[in-house]
Each structure stands twice: as C-alpha cells, then as structure tokens.
Amino acid sequence: MSQINKIGVIGAGNMGSGIAQKMAQEGLNVVVVDIKEEFVERGLNTIKQLLQEGVDRKIFSPQQVEDTLSRIKGSTDFAAVADADLVVEAVFEDKKVKADLFKNLDRICSDKTILATNTSSFYVREFAEQISRPDRFVGLHYFFHPAKNRLLEVIPHEGTSMDTLEKSLLVAKLHGKTAIVVKDAPGFAVNRFFVPFLNEAARMLEEDLANIATIEAAAKQAFKIPMGPFELMNVTGIPIAVHASTTLGNELGPFYATADILKAQMDKNENWNLEGEVDESRIPAAVDRFYGVCFGVAAALVDEGVASIEDTDRGAKIGLRWIMGPFEIMNRIGVDKTYAAVEAITKKYPDFKMPEILTRQNALGQPFDFKFVDLEIKDRIATITLNRPEAMNALNEAVVAQLDERFTEAENHPDVKAIVFQGAGKAFVAGADIRYFVKKIKADQISDIYEFTRRGHELFLRIENCAKLTIAILDGLSMGGGSELALACQAIVATHAGSMGFPETGIGIFPGLGGMLRTARIAGLELAKYYVFTGITVSAQDAFELGIVTKLVEPADVGSAIRELAAQGKPEKYRARDVPGKFKPYAQCCSEENVARLLSGQPPEGVSEEIAAKTAKIIGFKAPVALKLANEIIDQQVGKSMQEAVEIELERLNDIFSTADALEGLSSLGRKRPEFKGT
Ligand SMILES: NC(=O)c1ccc[n+]([C@@H]2O[C@H](COP(=O)([O-])OP(=O)(O)OC[C@H]3O[C@@H](n4cnc5c(N)ncnc54)[C@H](O)[C@@H]3O)[C@@H](O)[C@H]2O)c1
Numbered sequence: 248m249s250q251i252n253k254i255g256v257i258g259a260g261n262m263g264s265g266i267a268q269k270m271a272q273e274g275l276n277v278v279v280v281d282i283k284e285e286f287v288e289r290g291l292n293t294i295k296q297l298l299q300e301g302v303d304r305k306i307f308s309p310q311q312v313e314d315t316l317s318r319i320k321g322s323t324d325f326a327a328v329a330d331a332d333l334v335v336e337a338v339f340e341d342k343k344v345k346a347d348l349f350k351n352l353d354r355i356c357s358d359k360t361i362l363a364t365n366t367s368s369f370y371v372r373e374f375a376e377q378i379s380r381p382d383r384f385v386g387l388h389y390f391f392h393p394a395k396n397r398l399l400e401v402i403p404h405e406g407t408s409m410d411t412l413e414k415s416l417l418v419a420k421l422h423g424k425t426a427i428v429v430k431d432a433p434g435f436a437v438n439r440f441f442v443p444f445l446n447e448a449a450r451m452l453e454e455d456l457a458n459i460a461t462i463e464a465a466a467k468q469a470f471k472i473p474m475g476p477f478e479l480m481n482v483t484g485i486p487i488a489v490h491a492s493t494t495l496g497n498e499l500g501p502f503y504a505t506a507d508i509l510k511a512q513m514d515k516n517e518n519w520n521l522e523g524e525v526d527e528s529r530i531p532a533a534v535d536r537f538y539g540v541c542f543g544v545a546a547a548l549v550d551e552g553v554a555s556i557e558d559t560d561r562g563a564k565i566g567l568r569w570i571m572g573p574f575e576i577m578n579r580i581g582v583d584k585t586y587a588a589v590e591a592i593t594k595k596y597p598d599f600k601m602p603e604i605l606t607r608q609n610a611l612g613q614p615f616d617f618k619f620v621d622l623e624i625k626d627r628i629a630t631i632t633l634n635r636p637e638a639m640n641a642l643n644e645a646v647v648a649q650l651d652e653r654f655t656e657a658e659n660h661p662d663v664k665a666i667v668f669q670g671a672g673k674a675f676v677a678g679a680d681i682r683y684f685v686k687k688i689k690a691d692q693i694s695d696i697y698e699f700t701r702r703g704h705e706l707f708l709r710i711e712n713c714a715k716l717t718i719a720i721l722d723g724l725s726m727g728g729g730s731e732l733a734l735a736c737q738a739i740v741a742t743h744a745g746s747m748g749f750p751e752t753g754i755g756i757f758p759g760l761g762g763m764l765r766t767a768r769i770a771g772l773e774l775a776k777y778y779v780f781t782g783i784t785v786s787a788q789d790a791f792e793l794g795i796v797t798k799l800v801e802p803a804d805v806g807s808a809i810r811e812l813a814a815q816g817k818p819e820k821y822r823a824r825d826v827p828g829k830f831k832p833y834a835q836c837c838s839e840e841n842v843a844r845l846l847s848g849q850p851p852e853g854v855s856e857e858i859a860a861k862t863a864k865i866i867g868f869k870a871p872v873a874l875k876l877a878n879e880i881i882d883q884q885v886g887k888s889m890q891e892a893v894e895i896e897l898e899r900l901n902d903i904f905s906t907a908d909a910l911e912g913l914s915s916l917g918r919k920r921p922e923f924k925g926t
Contacts, residue, residue, distance in 0.1 A: 250803040251418055252276065255328025255360075256335050257348060259290025259321065262365055263337035265393035268294045271318040272311075272394065273422040278320045278327045287321035294319065297394060329355050333418055335387055337365045340490070345369070346377050353378040361411050363387040367438065368494040371431045372404035382408040385415050388435055390566045391483070397672070398566035399424035404431045420722075421802055425565050425636045425672040427558035433498040434491070436554040437562040440544040440573060442491045442503075447540040448476035449506035457533050460523035465533030470541075471570045477519040485513045502599040538576075539592035542585050545573035546602035557617055557634065564637045578614035585609075620649035622656055628813060629657035629666045636672025642728045643680035644699055651706050658713055665813040666713065668736060669720040675745065676729025681754070684904070685913050693904045700900055703728070703760050704893045707735035711889070716817055720805055721745035721787060721796065731760035734769075738797040738818050740808045745787035747795070749779045755870040755912025755921065756903050757877040757896075764884050764892045768821045769795050772881060773834035776842060779877050781865045794824045836862045842878055846871075870908040871925040 256267045259281040267277045267290070281287045298315060301307040307315075320327070328334050334352055338344055345364060352362055361383045364374055371386035378384065386402030399419050403412045412428070419426035429436045448462050457465070463475030480488050489505055496504030512519065545559050554562065560572020577585040586609040593601050608615060621632040631653045633640040640646075657666045670676050687695050710717045710732075719733035721741040730747035733739050749758045749766075757763065758779060767775035770793040778785060791799040797818050798808045812818070826834050832854045835841065841851035850863035866874065876899050884892040903909055908923045915921035 250414065251332045251421060253278065253328075253331045254333050254335065254418070255280065255331035256337060257281075257325075257328070257352070258336065258338040259287050260337065261391065262389060262393055263335075264290035264293045265297075265391075265395075266335055266337060266365070266389055267319055268297060268315070269394040269424075270422045271315045272298075272307075274318070275418075275422055276318050278322055278331065280322050280325055280328060282323065284323055287323060291319065291321050325351060325355055328352070328360075330357050331360055333361045333363060333414070335363045335365060337389075340366065340368060342369055342373070346374055349374045349378050349384075353380060361385065361414055363415065365389055368433075368491060370404070370433075371402050372406070375404050375406060381406040383411050385411055386431065386435070387415060387419075388429075390437070396566060397423065397425045398437070398562060399426045400429045400435045400437065400562070400566075401426045402429050402431050402435055417803065423673050425561065427554060427561055429558070430551070430553040432548070432551065432553045434495050436548060436559055437566045438491055439495070439548050439553065440541050440559075440563075441567060442488065442495055443540050443544050444537065445476045445480060445488045446492045446503070446506050446509065447536055449509040449512075451533055451536055453506055453508040456536070457526060457529040458523045459519055459521055461526045461529050462533050463521060464525045465530045466537055468530065469534045469537045470576070472568075478521055481518040481521070485509065485518070489513045500598045502596040535588050535591065538580070538585065539588035539590075542573055542577050542605075543589040543592050543599060543602065546589070546605045547599075550602040550604050555618070556615055557619070560617075561637055574615050574617070582608050582612065582614060617645070618649070619646045620653050622653040624657070624660060624663060626810075627662055627664045628809065629660065629663040631657060631666065631668050632671050633668070633676055634671040636670070636674070638680070639674040639677035639724070640670040640672070640729070641677050641680045642703070642732075643683050647699065647703055647706065651702070654706065654710065658709075658715060663715060665716040665718060665809065666710075667718045667720060667809055668710075668732065670723060670725075670729070672723070673744075674723040674729070675719070675721050675725040676732055677724060678727030678729050678750075679759075681913050681916050684756075685910070688904060688910050688913070693901055696904055697897070697900050700759050701897060704897065707732065707761055708889060708893065710735045711737065711820075713737070716813055718797075718809055718812060720809075721747070721790075722802060722805060726750055727758060727762070728760050731758060731762040731765070734762060734765040734795070735760075737820055738812050739790070739795065740798045740800060740805055740812065741787035741790065741796040742800060742802045742805065743787055744802070745790070745796070746784050747790055748782060748784040750782040752780060752869040752873040752877060753782045753912065753921075754916055755873055755906065755909035755923065757873050757880065757899075759896060759900060761889075761893060761896065763877060763881045764889070764896065766795070767881055767884065769793065769824070770830075771824075771826055771834060772885065773837040774826065774830060776837035776878060776881055777833045777862075779881070780837065780845065780869065780874055781862060782869070783865070789830075792827050793830065794822075832858050833862075846874060846878065868920070870906075870912055870921070870923045872906050872908055873903060873912075876903055 254270055254275050254277045256263045256279045259279045267279045270277045298312040363385050375381040375384035385407050388400040390396040390398045401415050416426050451462050459477050466475040492505040549556050556574045560574050563569040563572040586605055593599050619635045621634050623630045657663050717736045718738045719736040721733050721739050722745050724746050726748045749762055751758045763775055763779055790796040800808045835854050836851040845866050850859040883895050907926045912921040
C-alpha cells in the first residue's frame with residue numbers, strides 16, 4: 248500500500264486496544280504503545296480474547312486471527328511509532344497527559360506523520376495549537392466498542408490541512424469505518440444530543456415527572472431502542488455521563504449542565520435501580536420531553552454547522568444503533584409536533600433557543616429533505632457518492648432521483664472530464680430497497696415499480712453512453728441494482744474488497760437493470776446465465792479476469808487508477824473476449840443443453856461431479872419462474888441494440904412482479920428461506 252503503511256495507537260486500554268484490533272483485522276499494520284509493559288500485554292490479551300471469541304462464533308477463521316495478530320506489535324517505546332503515517336492517541340481523558348504526549352510525539356515522529364486525538368470532551372484545536380504541525384492534526388472520535396461500532400467522527404480543526412483530512416478519511420475507509428466529518432465543537436455531533444438525552448432522563452426523575460421504569464419505557468417507545476437511558480448509564484458507567492454533561496454544561500450553558508440527581512448517584516457509587524411499575528399515563532409527557540431535548544439539540548448542532556442533518560442521523564443510527572435518526576423521527580412525527588416539543592423546552596430552559604432550521608421548516612410545513620447523493624468536483628473529476636451507508640447505499644426512488652440530478656449536473660459541467668461513482672462506507676451499493684417492492688406489490692401498484700425501473704434504465708444508459716468517462720469504484724460489496732450500476736459505467740476500478748452478485752432469482756425476481764445484458768456482453772451468455780441463476784458472488788479478482796473490472800488496485804491506489812483512466816480515455820467495454828480457462832466449467836454448466844437440464848431440476852453434464860452437484864443444488868433453491876424468464880430474456884437480448892434489449896427486460900417486469908413467488912421471495916429476505924411454488 249503506497250500511502251498508509253503503519254499506524255501507531257497510543258494507549259492500550261479499552262479504546263486503544265479496540266482501535267488497534269479493528270485496524271489489524273482490516274489489514275493495516277499497527278504498533279500499540281503504552282507506558283508499562285503490563286498495560287501493553289493487557290491490551291494485547293484483550294485483543295486475543297476478542298478475536299478468539301470471534302473464532303468461537305465463526306466470525307473469523309483461525310488463520311484470519313493469526314494474520315490479524317501478526318499485524319499488531321506492542322511496545323513501551325514511543326520511538327516505535329516515529330515512522331507511522333498516522334498516530335491515534337487513546338490515553339486517559341486528561342488534558343495535561345494528552346498535551347504532553349502530543350508534544351513528545353511531535354518531537355519524535357517524522358514530518359509525514361499525522362497525529363490524531365480520540366478525546367471525547369476537549370477541543371481538538373487545544374492540542375493542535377501546542378505542537379509544530381497543527382496542519383497534520385485531527386480528531387478521530389471512535390465509539391465503544393471500536394472494533395465493532397462502525398461510526399467514526401472525523402474532526403478537523405480550523406488549521407487541519409485538506410491533505411490530512413483526506414488521509415484521515417482514507418484510513419477510516421481502510422479499516423471499515425463509516426466516517427462523518429464534524430466540526431470541532433463540544434460533544435462533536437453524537438454526544439451533543441446523546442448526553443442531554445441521558446441528562447434529561449435524570450432531570451425528569453428529579454422532578455418526579457415519572458419513575459425510572461416509566462422513563463425507560465418512554466425512551467424505548469420514543470426512539471425504538473432496546474435500552475433506556477438509565478440502563479445505558481448502568482452499562483457504560485454513570486461517571487462518564489456526569490463527566491460528559493459537565494463538559495457540555497461548562498461550554499454551552501445551564502441547559503446542558505449535569506442534573507444534581509445524576510451527580511448524587513455517581514457519589515453514591517451505585518447503579519440506577521431499574522425496577523418499578525410503569526405508569527402508562529406519564530409516558531406521553533416523558534416522550535415529549537425526550538423529543539424536545541433531542542430534536543432541539545440535533546437541530547441546534549446543524550444550525551451551528553457542526554454536522555449535516557444526514558450525518559447527525561447517521562451518527563444516531565450507526566453510532567448509537569437507533570433505528571431512525573433524530574431528523575427521520577422528526578419527519579415521522581411531523582414538523583409541527585416537533586416544533587411544539589422543542590418550544591416547550593425553550594420555555595422550560597430559557598438559555599436554550601429555538602434553532603432556526605426548525606423555525607424555517609415549521610413555516611414551510613414540510614418534512615426535512617435528505618441528501619443521499621453527494622457531488623464533488625475536483626481536478627476535473629466529478630465524484631458522485633451514494634451516501635446512505637446505514638442502508639448499504641441501497642437504491643430507492645429518492646436515491647435514484649438524486650443520482651440522476653447529480654449525474655446531470657456533472658455531465659453538464661464544462662470542466663468535468665470524468666464522472667466517478669462511489670458508495671460511502673463499506674459497501675458500494677447493495678441493490679434496490681426490497682421493502683419498496685414489497686410495499687408496491689401489496690398495494691397493487693406494480694406500475695410504480697415499472698416506472699422506477701424504467702427511470703433507472705434510462706439513467707444507466709445515459710451513464711453508459713455519456714460523452715465523459717464514467718467510472719465505478721467497486722471497493723466494497725455490491726449486489727443486484729448496485730452491481731448493475733457498476734456494470735453500466737464505462738469502466739470499473741475495483742479493490743480486492745469489491746464484489747458483485749445477482750441474488751434476484753433467489754428472491755423470486757430477475758436482475759432488472761441491465762445486469763443480465765451487460766454481463767452477457769462482457770463475459771458471454773453462458774456465464775451471465777450462470778451468475779444470474781446461481782447468485783454466486785463474483786469477486787473483484789474474478790470480475791477482473793473476466794474483463795468486467797477494468798483495473799484492480801490496492802485501496803490507496805484508487806485515486807491514481809482513476810487519473811490514469813481519465814488520461815487514457817474510454818476503454819473498449821464490449822470488445823470480444825475469450826472465456827478464461829478457469830471459468831470454462833461454469834460456462835459449460837449453462838450451455839444450451841445444460842440450461843434445459845438445470846431448469847428441469849437435473850445436474851449439468853460435461854463438468855466435474857462436484858461442480859454439477861453444487862450448481863444443481865444452488866439452483867434448486869431459486870424461484871422457477873424467475874429462472875425461466877431470466878433465461879428467455881438473456882436469449883432474446885442477443886444481437887439486439889442496448890435500447891431494444893432493455894425494452895425486452897422491461898416487458899417482462901410486470902410478469903415477474905405479479906408472481907406469488909416474487910412476493911414470497913421479497914418478503915422472506917433476511918427472515919427465512921423462501922418457499923417457492925413456481926407460480
Ligand atoms: N470508553 C469510551 O467509550 C470512549 C469513547 C470514545 C472516546 N474515548 C476516549 O478514549 C480515550 C481512552 O479511553 P479508554 O476508555 O480507552 O481509557 P482506558 O483507561 O481504558 O485506557 C487508557 C490507556 O492509556 C494508557 N496511558 C495513559 N497515559 C499514557 C501515556 N502518556 N502514554 C501511553 N499510554 C498512556 C493507560 O495506561 C491505559 O492503558 C479517552 O480520551 C476517552 O475519552 C472513550
């Protein structure tokens with residue numbers, strides 16, 4: 248890897264060991280430093296234990312654990328991180344300890360090293376100001392447990408250079424984090440509304456608005472969360488809540504200050520007693536208080552430019568595992584109800600003012616609009632990011648409409664010579680929103696699915712035929728509509744984490760956005776049938792060998808691969824290719840005779856017994872009507888123009904979505920194996 252070879256983590260405690268573990272799991276080389284040998288050992292042992300648990304639960308193989316551990320070194324010598332590309336500090340939350348550490352690292356580390364703090368309560372700038380490289384200083388705020396929780400708040404202070412921010416985002420991506428960029432402000436984004444949520448629960452108790460059990464029930468109901476605030480404090484530690492609210496109170500005023508009862512509970516050194524009767528009659532008042540505080544604060548932080556509404560929601564969903572983010576809940580309950588709940592809070596706590604964005608939205612009387620697709624133009628390259636990582640960037644009506652808008656903008660921009668599509672977070676794009684299909688089938692509105700698909704096809708054809716080079720960055724999983732978006736691009740740059748797949752026939756439908764057509768034109772009709780019938784994942788390596796992927800590179804080299812392609816111009820996407828030897832048996836499985844055999848439940852001939860049995864078994868679980876239609880469509884598309892071939896697919900859409908098996912398959916997803924009846 249050219250840009251990131253080594254990461255230093257300082258502090259081998261709860262956070263440091265988890266950060267190091269996650270980085271090593273994802274292939275980065277890490278050195279963990281602590282002050283005493285025994286602390287280093289304790290940290291490494293924690294990592295080993297967690298990885299072993301992963302093996303026991305079949306998440307990792309023993310080999311993966313061995314590889315992960317081989318990438319982690321422990322040390323008590325700070326010189327061990329001198330040549331690191333990035334050093335993340337996760338030591339005690341003590342200003343002097345951290346400041347001294349950074350001064351020391353600043354002396355020891357090479358010029359290229361970026362220094363980062365995982366502080367929860369100090370300003371990032373306070374440490375940056377004390378060293379000679381404020382431009383190479385950033386906040387990287389992880390969430391517990393850092394090997395499991397995917398959220399990372401990336402906090403540039405005013406002097407952080409663009410290069411440092413970009414490298415930080417690259418490192419985030421390299422270790423599977425979903426990054427949200429947040430301003431250097433108290434509590435950053437997530438703790439800013441989460442800590443008042445805890446604090447307000449304590450205040451309600453203090454005022455005797457309700458007992459603990461009732462407040463817990465209200466919070467669970469309001470946010471659809473499995474644990475209420477008191478239980479959460481019991482798990483994570485009451486002192487942490489006190490410390491965090493004290494910091495917020497000191498910086499932002501009395502509304503945020505710690506409830507007395509919370510401090511008293513900490514002094515008692517006891518957990519909250521969660522037992523008691525739930526008083527249903529008091530739940531609505533508690534829900535309103537929670538809503539008023541959380542939504543007021545979420546809106547305030549957006550007003551102040553700390554984070555966008557989308558990132559604030561993402562923070563809640565990924566960092567706190569809420570099912571919906573604050574702004575999504577505001578939309579659900581209605582902007583008028585939200586406004587009223589926040590207004591009540593502004594009356595109760597006069598130092599808390601009504602955020603402007605709520606006043607504006609209330610005047611509009613409309614729900615918040617979310618931006619799911621971003622466009623950035625830099626050095627003549629337009630990058631379109633599908634930014635809904637909490638849903639693996641799945642395509643729905645809003646996403647496709649925004650994708651169209653951003654693409655049109657990039658296409659019409661005179662400076663842009665290449666348009667790049669990428670997915671935020673770990674996945675590229677995981678297909679279309681299945682719930683949307685189920686809803687439409689049940690409402691007898693298959694014509695809406697047809698319109699949605701037609702618009703998708705039109706957009707994909709424009710992407711394919713664009714006068715500017717269009718490139719997909721396949722650096723994570725893609726499925727169905729996501730793989731079809733990548734296939735529609737004129738070139739694909741993939742990393743080894745990239746993959747494609749057509750699971751549709753396993754859920755009662757066929758790939759509806761040109762996946763059959765484009766795969767057949769690049770890799771041949773038989774292999775297209777094989778991948779569509781089996782739904783087997785096509786790795787980036789296989790896709791490269793088949794000619795589907797244009798360039799296969801290391802994650803850090805994606806940018807240079809794009810620049811090279813932009814300089815070279817359009818690759819010949821549909822040039823004639825031979826099926827590579829490795830794939831011939833799979834192509835043979837779907838020869839004309841073998842397809843007839845497979846569709847009548849028999850194994851293919853002319854391949855090894857193992858391949859024949861496996862292929863027949865996999866296909867046996869698929870929806871028979873979907874297989875039959877996919878087969879016919881792929882055959883009919885041969886020799887047609889792209890537009891005609893697309894029409895062939897669209898013509899059969901109504902047929903497939905009207906089957907009982909489509910509803911069975913789509914509504915079974917993630918719950919059970921569907922039982923197809925062939926109707
Ligand atoms: N625990 C959380 O949920 C959480 C979440 C986000 C951020 N944070 C932040 O992460 C940091 C670490 O928290 P933690 O929970 O891992 O603490 P911890 O007490 O578990 O670990 C801190 C480690 O740092 C080591 N250490 C202390 N001074 C050091 C120094 N000068 N050089 C090297 N090592 C040193 C200690 O020996 C200890 O092993 C804090 O700043 C905290 O605010 C914590």
